[in-house]
Amino acid sequence: MSAYTPNEIMTIAAARLLTNEDVCFVGIGNPSAACNLARLTHAPKITLIYESGTLSTRPTVLPLSIGDGELCDTALTTVSVPEMFRCWLQGGRITIGFLGGAQIDRFANLNTTVVGPYDAPKVRLPGGGGAPEIASNCGQIFITMAMGTRAFVDRLPFITSFGHGKGKGDRAALGLKTKGPTKVMTDLCVLEPDPDTAELTVVSLHPGVTRDQVQAGCAWPLRFAADVAETPAATEQELSVLRDLHARTKQAHGVAA
């Protein structure tokens, strides 16, 4: 078994959840790596959509931006951005949306807008982009984020995209018919909303990770499921495909690997 980084196991754990039947709305970075890893391993028929308008795309290298030419070159077709957001995302055609964020709370609400007051920001982040409507319009949401107490926070200064609000039932109360976040893949563990309360609960620890390490990366007192599993270790195949993908990508982007 090769050694692998926490970031690699986070990507691999996300990839494993995807199937040939999924239609994924893919964000840049970890989600893109996870989706393409799934496509290049166990889910060759998975459908990948990037918000730049590329439908059913099959990139050979990972895009740096959401709209790299590679995505268009390998797409079935490319639609305008208004059509993408109206007919494809809002149209309810996406089974899985991937999100990340600067900050997450215990109900999987996300902040990518601002730290500090909105009108007098301490840190101005990039903003929501597609996230608010990805969070509400996709069948379910997978979140990938590395843990840390500045990221997994007790209280968000700003809700950029809605997870489970203040708990179970809040989505339904807003008229949302989609599931919202069902999985949070981190560098240390996998969390899922508790079926009764919707509070994020650790369901699986990555190999070699302790409960204390996970708690150290989270600002609120973490709940653990009754049976916490161990995330299966990364396989040789998963690692080699993922590393090949990253190596091709770095070369393509003109960055020393």
Next chain:
Amino acid sequence: MSAYTPNEIMTIAAARLLTNEDVCFVGIGNPSAACNLARLTHAPKITLIYESGTLSTRPTVLPLSIGDGELCDTALTTVSVPEMFRCWLQGGRITIGFLGGAQIDRFANLNTTVVGPYDAPKVRLPGGGGAPEIASNCGQIFITMAMGTRAFVDRLPFITSFGHGKGKGDRAALGLKTKGPTKVMTDLCVLEPDPDTAELTVVSLHPGVTRDQVQAGCAWPLRFAADVAETPAATEQELSVLRDLHARTKQAHGVAA
């Protein structure tokens, strides 16, 4: 001078009003003949748009339907019908819309929907199609219709598209910023809304047509302008181009010329 039919002079009179700068939303039949006659004579750069989505089209024969392949083959490009109605017609990009109808009243309102009560029709007509929004969204409207007391009626049973309502100021009262009908070309004469009342007024008689003949084709007492002109006779060039166009068209549609 060749002899020509009332229908021919109606088409020719309409064609003469068009310029290279116009962007016309073209309906089937007389409007299509008039627009293409203009394009093939004095206005080669006129822009023709058919509601099927064809932008800047240059048909060599007249289409039978609004969506003949000829229109697409000779278009700059072809957009979807929702885009056509949203961005091009409603978008305010059309300078001149052509309309006809089964019936017209003295304020150039049109009926193409029904004769008799809507729920128990005496004659069910095809309906409005694009007309309601052509009438409101184009810069101005040219109407072509053959006269007759069943067509030029005192009172419409149904207003399919809005002209000048019950008179001057009614368009503005509805919030319409477009001019509405500015010309009505018939087989006998040309009418224009009176600048003060918006009531249709005969401004020009076709060669050889008398005031009595025009009044006989209209169910309301017609007003005549202070100076009624004579429509210039059809020229040899206008007639030969128009007849060639019709002959090519009949041949292309598989109908004996």
Next chain:
Amino acid sequence: MAEFMSLRDAIATHLKDGDSVAMEGFTHLIPYAAGHEVIRQGQKDLTLIRMTPDIIYDQIVGMGQARKLVFSWAGNPGVGSLHRIREEIEQGRVAIEEHSHAAMANAFEAGAANLPFAVFRGYKGVDLPKVNPNIRSVTCPYTGEVLATVPAVRPDVAIIHALKADREGNVLLEGIVGVQKEAVLASKRSVVTVEEIVDDFGPRNANAVILPSWTVTAIVKVPGGAHPSYAQGYYKRDNAFYIAWDKIARDKAVFLKWMEENVLAGGPESFAAQARRFAVAAA
């Protein structure tokens, strides 16, 4: 993923009595072969949705299969009336919900976009809103302007004809595309007939109009399936038939005899021969 089926199975499986169905195609690519299969199978109480009912709905309405017609222009383009539809409406035997083209186009787009309604600037000063209670309005929350609304069209089934499908079941449209893509995306199920099935679409414009396989329910190869409408690059519109239809449909007995001989006794295989008469050289 789209399933490749026979026309008989596709219609029998996906269209039921009482369904609302949109057979779209704006002059171009009207799904006649599929429409004739519906006539042979005899589904009843249909709500027929189409901007321009065209001959295809004149036939289905004339055969008594429609409960309601949702439309914006019910004529024979460039020819005159659709006599069967006209008579059924005049006799009060079919319900209608009538809109303008702008309203219908917006309603299909809203359906595809999963919105409950569409907003547009229309119906100013006209009588249709007085007779169609589904024409309503909203007030712009910024300017106070009152705009027209129409409910989204969300049919049970969309039926369209397209140029090509590939082996994965992706569907390519080109030319006058009307509201076909929106109709499929707005519907619960869809049946798409195509001129041909190819291994792959090959080099193409990056923005080609394509319905991905996972948005389509069933695909059927029916060469010529749009005749007497047309398929860009394959065959031209049979304008002479549109003109001839006026006489056929004017008299109900003549109409029924024509339908018996040409539709009920026919099958989808007859379309290829009709289309061949109007074939165009491939681009």
Next chain:
Amino acid sequence: MAEFMSLRDAIATHLKDGDSVAMEGFTHLIPYAAGHEVIRQGQKDLTLIRMTPDIIYDQIVGMGQARKLVFSWAGNPGVGSLHRIREEIEQGRVAIEEHSHAAMANAFEAGAANLPFAVFRGYKGVDLPKVNPNIRSVTCPYTGEVLATVPAVRPDVAIIHALKADREGNVLLEGIVGVQKEAVLASKRSVVTVEEIVDDFGPRNANAVILPSWTVTAIVKVPGGAHPSYAQGYYKRDNAFYIAWDKIARDKAVFLKWMEENVLAGGPESFAAQARRFAVAAA
């Protein structure tokens, strides 16, 4: 009809102090050459509208030419922050109107459609409506559902980069087309830079994305004009530059020196050479 102009004249004629301007291009075809000309000419008090401000607005904001920024995602894609924009916002030196992508895309489309606002299903449960008074709602007149609204975007000027223009001034786009077409149709005036001017577009998809000449104000030939963004079929995205920008923009003095050397002392002719380094073989 579109007028063929020099870049200097096109920007000087059509962009004035205080204008609202949308320089669009979703990753692809971002109009950098035109943006740099705006920086050289120094128009002030601009309202800059763009879904993804990208480096182009980091540069213009960093040069102090913007009064207000209307946007939905202000980052350096795949890299991190746009440091100039971030600092200006954090210091309160530029006003912002912030939306989501869905809202901005709908707002451009509504502008192109000459509607005062757009309706969409969005902003559920999130905080942006609390800080942006332009996010409002309407109630569906059929279902009672409350939906989000956004005012239409109607800029004074749209600036885009496209692949080709023909001699009549029609403009061809292909690939990731973003909201460029909508931006031009929504604006009072437009400046379009293109890779090349051809006699005619030749054989093409019947549904190619084309802006007719009479919808465009000015056309300027600037080969490479989208670098470090890209032009499909001409040259690739200069991803290394996007990564390198992070260091350049982090420090204001470094940024200003870079702008002095690479923009203020430059001209549109420098873009061709940059793009040549990333040239792709023609399709």
